[in-house]
Amino acid sequence: MTTIFADRMENTRKSFIREILKVTQQPEIISFAGGLPNPGLFPVEGIAAASEKVLSEEGTNALQYSTTEGYLPLREFIAQRYLEKSGLKIDPDEILITNGSQQSLDLIGKVFLNKGDRVIIESPGYLGAIQAFSLFEPEFSNVPLLDDGIDTDLLDRTLSEGRAKLFYTVPTFQNPSGITYSMQKRMDTAAMLDRHNVICVEDNAYGELRFAGEDLPTIRNYSDNTILLGSFSKIIAPGLRMGWICAKKEVMEKLLIAKQAADLHSNYLSQRIIYQYLLDNDIDEHILKIKAAYGARRDLMVNMMAEHFPGEIGYTKPEGGMFVWVTLPDGISSMDLFELAIKENVAFVPGTPFYTEDGLGENTLRLNFSNSDFEQIEEGINRLAVCLNKLNVNKQIAE
Template structure:
């Protein structure tokens, strides 16, 4: 059967996280592996009310085909929110609704990446972007993430030696590391990539989930040639698979063509339900509840790590989002630790799939958003005991 498979797909890695989630599905296992929002905060009743209202008031239209760009009132809402929250003037014509941020990544790859072109990734970088872009045959370059953003001297060295087409970044509470770019590092990054007029892709699914520190402006404020990805998955519900791309109109026009070739349009009924929910509810109050809970769970995880982990193990201290990043002593492989931890009924994601080029093997990602504080403490102690045995 291998003869039937296209060359482009043969080089695309499986989603390692999806494979791990199969292993971690056992109810006995405490899982820090998935990037799952906490279902306690899904607005089930409010969504039900929105669904009923859409069907009762405009059901026939809501069940019909729609435009590729997406439901105009929803795009207008997103545009207004950019103005209110980011101070960025956005036209609804500069927004296309996608089937989650992941489709946004695929459309960007399809529209802008040619086989063999250089795509710059953070090190570590988001696994879903590595997978989505791999379909289009790029040559990946990478640049190390420091505590406040990419290493600027290294970035300039990479650009000196390579003509970069596109730079993909998650500057707010990055997946997998949890780090956030400082305003100084954003400005320096923008100044560096301007030299080659690189297309920047700012993926921002976690931006609303800040529970420590001050909000930092979007990369768009520092570099105009920036595409932004957004999502309702982390702040309302992931199953709707609703996200968006914000870009200059001439780029949106090309992305529309790519989307028409993929699925004609994103689930229109879901768009109508989400918009009705947004009309009838205060989303910021809803987000405040999520922030409070995730902040508490983040504190619980850091407190347990400080209590149980050996001091040789290093970790990040995110200001928001859903993840933190752990670095083991160099002689311990995270994958080996994973298999031993599973025997102790605790799971995490080893770090090597998050590297586009060199696979660093002594790092791993922990998720705190979907586990309560008491369970976090139990799971982190099990993990710490396993690390100590390996050391």
């Protein structure tokens, strides 16, 4: 029966993370594997109040079919926030409400990618983007991340080879690495892409979650050709599946066609609820709480690692977001570590799925800190340290 499926389905690997998450759902496991925001910080009461208000005052309307673009007041709110926070002048008609950033990626793939088109992606890169774009059968070019963002020399070289249509980046608190592009890298990236007529897809899912350092401009600040993605998943709640694409009008026209064909429009009741929540609450105050909670978790995780991990192990110290990226010494496999760790009831995501090229990142892994409490972080890092000792990391290095 397999032959009846479209060719594009041949390229899909079953999501490794999905499989891991199944394993890690047992309650006895301390999981640093998922990419989940902390549910204790969901504004449940605010959402309940907003829902009650929308349904009692506008229920009939909020339950009917609606426009493909999304609820206008919500798009106006987002545009206004871009102006206030980033100095970006965005027309609400340049914003399309989507079912979370994952759908934004799917729509962008659909609108831009022919089979064989080149997509440049960070290495390591966001798995959801790799999955979404893969179904349009592009060729991926990997450009490595350095501590301050993409390796612009290699980016330039890759761009010079031609054929690239999109560059996908999470420049702020990247998933999986936690890395943030410096201002210079943002400027250079924007200029370089413009020079080569390649569109930047800037995924800013975590940008509001900065708990250290200074806010930086978006790449969109340096180039209008950037397609900027935003999401309420990390600052309100992901179960509502609510994100947006910000793109200029020529692009938006195509995105609207793709969105209409994909599902007519995003869940309208949820759009109304989120807007009502934003109207009746101070979202910045709420974000402060998330930042404080995540910052404290990051500090604890990084401090525990400094104290208990062998010195040869490297890790990022992200200024925001939800992830720490760990690099084991060369020759130590994070898959081997994973197998030991599961026996100790602690889980993480080995790094290889974040690379589109085989053989890369075998000594890397991703740790999520947002969805654990302090006790779990202490205990989980201790257990990982035990596993690392079992792998004889120090000894192997010494040999």
